Amino acid sequence: MEIKKELDGNKLKISLVGRLDAVSAGDLDKVIQNDVNGIEELTFDFAELDFVASAGLRVLLVAQKRMNKQGTMKIYHVNEDVMDVLEMTGFSNFLDIEN
Amino acid sequence: MKELIYSWFFMKKKSIRTRIFRLILLGSLTMFVVVGAVVVYGLFTMNNVFTSQSEVLSGTTANYIEKVTSQQIADRLTDVAHTRADSIETELWTITNDTNYLVSGVENILQHPEYYAGRQLPDPRFQPIKSGEVYLHEGARLQAVGVTPELQREISLVSQAAAYIEPMARKYRQYESSLFLGSKHGYIIAADNAPGKEYIHMTEEFLQTYEPTERGWYKNTQDHGTITFHDIYVGADGYPSFTCSAPYEDNDGFAGVVAIACSVKSISDIMNDSLLGDSGISFVMNNKGNIMLSTSHEGPLSDVEGTNLLHNDNVSLSNTAVKMIAGEKGWQIVELDGEEYFLAFAPMPQINWSFGTMVSKNEVMSPVVMARETIVSQVNSFRDVMKSHLVNIVLVTIFCLWSALVLLYHMSNWLTNMFVGPIKKLIVGVKEIADGHLEKKVNVKTGDELESLADAFNNMTDKLQNYMEHLTKVTMEKEHIATELAVATNIQESMLPHIFPFAPEHEEFDIYATMQAAKEVGGDFYDFYMVDDEHLLVTIADVSGKGVPAALFMVIAKTMLKNSVISMASEKDLAKVMARTNDQLCQNNDAMMFVTAFMGILNLTNGKFTYVNAGHNPPVIYRAGEKHFEFIEVERNFVMGGMDGIDYKGQELTLGEGDRLVLYTDGVTEALNEAKELFGEKRLLEALNNINAGEKDAQELLLELKKVLNDYVGDAEQSDDMTMLALVFDGKTKA
Numbered sequence: 001m002e003i004k005k006e007l008d009g010n011k012l013k014i015s016l017v018g019r020l021d022a023v024s025a026g027d028l029d030k031v032i033q034n035d036v037n038g039i040e041e042l043t044f045d046f047a048e049l050d051f052v053a054s055a056g057l058r059v060l061l062v063a064q065k066r067m068n069k070q071g072t073m074k075i076y077h078v079n080e081d082v083m084d085v086l087e088m089t090g091f092s093n094f095l096d097i098e099n
Numbered sequence: 100m101k102e103l104i105y106s107w108f109f110m111k112k113k114s115i116r117t118r119i120f121r122l123i124l125l126g127s128l129t130m131f132v133v134v135g136a137v138v139v140y141g142l143f144t145m146n147n148v149f150t151s152q153s154e155v156l157s158g159t160t161a162n163y164i165e166k167v168t169s170q171q172i173a174d175r176l177t178d179v180a181h182t183r184a185d186s187i188e189t190e191l192w193t194i195t196n197d198t199n200y201l202v203s204g205v206e207n208i209l210q211h212p213e214y215y216a217g218r219q220l221p222d223p224r225f226q227p228i229k230s231g232e233v234y235l236h237e238g239a240r241l242q243a244v245g246v247t248p249e250l251q252r253e254i255s256l257v258s259q260a261a262a263y264i265e266p267m268a269r270k271y272r273q274y275e276s277s278l279f280l281g282s283k284h285g286y287i288i289a290a291d292n293a294p295g296k297e298y299i300h301m302t303e304e305f306l307q308t309y310e311p312t313e314r315g316w317y318k319n320t321q322d323h324g325t326i327t328f329h330d331i332y333v334g335a336d337g338y339p340s341f342t343c344s345a346p347y348e349d350n351d352g353f354a355g356v357v358a359i360a361c362s363v364k365s366i367s368d369i370m371n372d373s374l375l376g377d378s379g380i381s382f383v384m385n386n387k388g389n390i391m392l393s394t395s396h397e398g399p400l401s402d403v404e405g406t407n408l409l410h411n412d413n414v415s416l417s418n419t420a421v422k423m424i425a426g427e428k429g430w431q432i433v434e435l436d437g438e439e440y441f442l443a444f445a446p447m448p449q450i451n452w453s454f455g456t457m458v459s460k461n462e463v464m465s466p467v468v469m470a471r472e473t474i475v476s477q478v479n480s481f482r483d484v485m486k487s488h489l490v491n492i493v494l495v496t497i498f499c500l501w502s503a504l505v506l507l508y509h510m511s512n513w514l515t516n517m518f519v520g521p522i523k524k525l526i527v528g529v530k531e532i533a534d535g536h537l538e539k540k541v542n543v544k545t546g547d548e549l550e551s552l553a554d555a556f557n558n559m560t561d562k563l564q565n566y567m568e569h570l571t572k573v574t575m576e577k578e579h580i581a582t583e584l585a586v587a588t589n590i591q592e593s594m595l596p597h598i599f600p601f602a603p604e605h606e607e608f609d610i611y612a613t614m615q616a617a618k619e620v621g622g623d624f625y626d627f628y629m630v631d632d633e634h635l636l637v638t639i640a641d642v643s644g645k646g647v648p649a650a651l652f653m654v655i656a657k658t659m660l661k662n663s664v665i666s667m668a669s670e671k672d673l674a675k676v677m678a679r680t681n682d683q684l685c686q687n688n689d690a691m692m693f694v695t696a697f698m699g700i701l702n703l704t705n706g707k708f709t710y711v712n713a714g715h716n717p718p719v720i721y722r723a724g725e726k727h728f729e730f731i732e733v734e735r736n737f738v739m740g741g742m743d744g745i746d747y748k749g750q751e752l753t754l755g756e757g758d759r760l761v762l763y764t765d766g767v768t769e770a771l772n773e774a775k776e777l778f779g780e781k782r783l784l785e786a787l788n789n790i791n792a793g794e795k796d797a798q799e800l801l802l803e804l805k806k807v808l809n810d811y812v813g814d815a816e817q818s819d820d821m822t823m824l825a826l827v828f829d830g831k832t833k834a
Contacts, residue, residue: 021818022645051777053819054622054695054765058643061741062691081777085765089695089714090737 003031010038010071015045020056028059032066040071047077052085064095074098116519123511131500131507138496142489149485153478161471168467169441169460173430176443176456181428184454186369187383188447194343194359195326195450197267197278201357202347204263205280208256209349217255220288224306227298231268233261233290239310241285250284257288264290267359275340275362280347281311282355320344320356328385328450341366370394378440378459384408386451388420399435400457419444423453433457521549529556537564584647588616591650594657596627599798607703608635611797612824613805615766621820622649622694623764624657633703636664639762639824640696641715643738652692656739659683660698670700670709674749677711677739685743693740697733697762706754706828711747714738716765719784721792723757728787730780731760756830759792759800766821770808773815778808797825 001024002017012035020028036042042063052060060075067073074096078086086092208215220235221228228234235258237246246254260280268278268290279289291299311317320327329342344358370381371394380400382393388409393402399411408420415433422429423444430443435457442457521543528541537560543553592614601610612625622642630636638660642649663676663683677698684694697718699710712733719728734748754760763783770778786807792800801823808821 025644051769053769054641054643054693055645057738058691058693061693065691087735088716088733090735091714091741093735093737094742 001027003028005031005035007035011041011043012036012039013043013045015048017048019051019053020049020059021051021053022055025053025055025059028056029062032059032063036063036066036070038070039067042067042071042073044073044075045077046075046079046082049079049082052082054089057085057089057091060091060095072096114519115522116515119518120511120515123514124507127507127511128504131503135496135500139493142492146486146489150482153482157471157475157478160474161467164470164474165464165467168470169464172458172463173441173443176441176458177428177430177445180430180443180454180456181445183369183372183381183456184445184447187366187454188449188452190366190369191328191341191343191447191452192449194341194361195328197270198326198343198345198357198359201260201263201267201278201280201359202345205257205260205347205355205357206349208259209347209354212256215256215259217252218258218261219255220258220261223299223301228291228301229298230293230296231265231272231290232299233264233268233288236287236289236306236309238285238287238312239308240312242307253282253284254286257282260288261290264288268292271359271361274364277358277360279360280355280357281314281317283312283353284355285310285312287311316342316344316358316360317356320346320358321353366392367394374456374458378462379456381454381456383447384420384423384453384455386424386453388424391452419455423455426451426453432460521545521553525549525553525556528553532556532560532563537567587647587650591621591624591654594654595624601627602629602635605629605635605703607829608701609797609827609829610635610637610825611801612822613801614820614822615805615817616820617645617766617817621645621822622653623766623820623822624653625762625822625824626657626661627824627826628661630664630667630670630700634670635701635703635826636698637701637760637762637824637826638696638698639715639718639764639822640694641764641766641820641822642694643692645820648690648692652690652694652740656680656684656694656696660696664698664700670702670707671749673698673700673709674711674747677713677736677747677749678745681713681739681745681747682743684740688740691741693738695738695765699760701754701826701828706756706758706830707751708754708760709749709751711749712736713747716763716768718760718762719787720752720754721759721761721787723755723759723793726793728761728784728792730784754828756828757793758828759797760826760828761787761800761804762824762826764820764822766817766819767808767823769819770812770821771815771818772811773813775815778811782811797827800825800827 001019001021003024004015004017006013006015014028014031016028018024044060064073076098078097078099083092083097086095086097220233223234223236235254257280264278264280268276271278272292273294274292275294276292277289279287281287293299316327316329319329324346326343326345329344340360340362342358342360344356346353346356348354366383370383370392374381374394380393380395382395382400382402383391385391388407390400390402390406390408393400393406395401396403399406399408399413399416408416409424411417411420413433413435415431416435419431419433419442422431423446426446426448428445430441433440433442439460440457441460441463442455444453444455446453524543525541528539531539532541539560541553541556543550595614596612599611610627612627614621614623614625616623622645624638624640624642626636626638628636638657640653640656640660642653642656659680660676663680664673667673667676677696693714695714695716697710697712697715699708699718701708710731710733713736715733717730717733720731721728731752732750734750736747737745768778768780768783772778786804787800790800790803795803804823805821
């Protein structure tokens with residue numbers, strides 16, 4: 001999976017390309033651990049994200065919990081497959097998803 | 100051809116050694132061939148130049164010699180002619196002077212008789228005459244008529260001429276000669292020289308019949324009236340005889356003829372002396388073109404009487420005769436019998452004669468021809484010597500080249516080995532290293548790149564050795580962990596109910612479950628147990644992530660759930676159990692792990708199935724009446740462990756006889772084939788509907804589904820745990 005980051009002051013945009021599975025979730029976890037300090041507005045672009053595994057959901061949960069303390073987090077352009085997973089697991093109730 | 104050479108040198112799989120060897124050999128060979136070609140070309144050019152130049156040289160030299168020699172011969176011949184002409188003229192002139200002297204003597208006696216007394220001379224008729232002795236002879240006519248006293252007085256007077264004749268005769272005594280005077284009265288006074296004889300032999304015929312006034316010399320001289328040279332005749336001694344005569348006078352006019360006849364042996368000697376070569380001819384020609392004297396006795400230059408050169412048919416001869424008569428001196432090439440001759444000539448001006456001497460050109464030029472032949476043969480022999488030397492040089496060159504080639508071959512070998520040796524050593528060393536002898540050090544001390552390479556190899560083996568030690572250590576640690584993981588897997592598996600058939604005493608249901616972990620320890624789990632005699636609880640769950648953390652969290656989740664369920668008062672409290680467990684999981688969950696779970700409890704008496712779904716995949720239900728699978732309605736409750744204080748909504752449905760439930764984790768719907776395509780819910784339904792599930796028990800159902808899944812995945816790697824649980828409700832009637 002490819003992780004694209006665009007930093008604009010205290011805004012960080014993360015675009016994910018490919019599959020967010022158990023392996024790539026580790027990479028995204030590192031990004032969340034290291035690059036979100038001082039970020040007040042975190043946005044995810046899921047336009048090119050094909051799949052989210054449970055480990056990926058965990059990282060989203062971590063990010064959401066963190067951003068709950070320091071700012072806002074939004075997710076854009078979620079495709080149908082990914083949306084199914086988010087809805088099934090109830091994550092869609094807690095995440096700020098805009099298409 | 101080019102490809103062949105190229106392939107020979109580069110393309111074929113050859114060792115570096117062979118390539119270097121061939122390269123050195125080819126380079127040197129090329130040099131040798133070039134040098135050899137230059138040498139051969141040089142030698143051939145030299146040979147050609149020498150051959151052509153030697154021919155030119157010998158031709159030029161021979162021509163030059165011929166020219167110079169012929170000029171010299173002509174000049175010399177001219178000189179000889181000049182000298183000989185002078186000599187002959189001198190001889191002739193002496194005789195002429197002597198004749199004139201005798202004439203003046205006789206005339207003095209006749210004109211001054213008073214000064215002379217009479218003298219009596221011997222008569223050959225009556226006494227022998229000695230050689231050189233002056234005698235008187237009366238001619239035939241006088242003998243017949245007799246001598247008058249008056250004539251006797253005159254004879255007696257003229258006999259005093261003996262005083263002149265006698266000393267002069269001594270001058271000629273070495274030659275066959277006669278000095279005499281013939282009177283018009285018919286007597287002669289003479290002295291004969293016969294060298295080597297004491298007396299003069301006179302024939303009777305001569306003594307009786309000789310008449311001086313009838314002889315040619317007398318008549319010609321009388322007619323001529325001056326000093327006369329007579330044609331040459333062969334005298335008694337076999338030598339050509341030459342006569343010079345002059346008339347003398349008394350007071351009455353012509354009185355007789357004085358003559359000196361002399362064998363011209365001396366002139367003959369002179370002429371013979373002047374001959375050049377075997378074919379030479381010398382001759383004396385008078386001013387009318389008549390040959391007076393010649394060393395030849397036949398042909399156009401013979402001394403046969405009447406031979407005339409001026410009127411000769413041979414133009415070259417007659418032309419020369421014209422020049423000779425004109426008193427010229429020089430030389431001329433004349434042709435005689437088809438052969439060329441040098442003819443040199445010189446005048447004798449006192450007597451208006453000319454002397455000629457000739458020699459065959461071939462003969463005098465034979466040394467020139469010989470010289471030419473000698474030069475040519477010497478040049479040729481030199482050329483042959485040079486050729487043989489050239490051949491020797493070529494042979495020596497070939498030998499040297501061959502020796503050099505052999506040397507070169509060995510040197511190339513040696514050089515190549517020297518160059519390739521370290522490489523071979525390196526190869527051997529590297530092979531040993533490859534065989535695992537990492538402690539092996541390659542020892543190459545060439546001081547060049549190969550040594551650097553060897554050092555690099557040694558460095559690499561050092562690092563490899565260190566790495567191997569490190570790897571061994573790490574591997575051991577990993578093996579240790581793997582062992583522990585295997586134990587963990589065992590523990591995990593043993594935590595899941597795995598003894599089938601489960602609760603065979605309950606014929607109301609049949610249950611079967613499988614878990615296939617992607618890694619050694621998985622995050623999926625299932626669970627089922629009898630809560631009491633009438634209630635069966637089933638759970639299926641999936642922890643976020645994989646491996647040991649997921650497994651640990653799974654153990655926690657499973658234990659907490661079971662504990663909560665056991666303390667549950669009624670099946671209606673299942674949602675609360677879920678909420679409580681969620682709150683417990685959220686405590687101290689720093690890792691933010693969560694778990695999706697589906698939990699249901701089946702009342703075996705009435706088929707009522709109460710269930711709660713916490714973010715898990717919706718199970719499928721088989722309605723025996725419809726013989727069809729479909730997803731059951733599930734609430735979109737949030738996962739467990741993600742956030743505390745969540746209310747979970749429970750749901751319920753009723754299972755009829757023969758109905759079946761299949762629970763699964765996302766490892767099933769998200770199984771990937773080789774094209775990375777998800778298996779998906781649609782395929783899941785299709786697969787189950789095709790199984791003919793109504794006739795299958797729980798185990799058969801899952802095995803069929805697994806088979807479809809395995810076919811779908813093919814050789815692709817399993818990406819997630821795959822957990823399935825099947826429950827067949829056989830109905831309360833059998834209870």
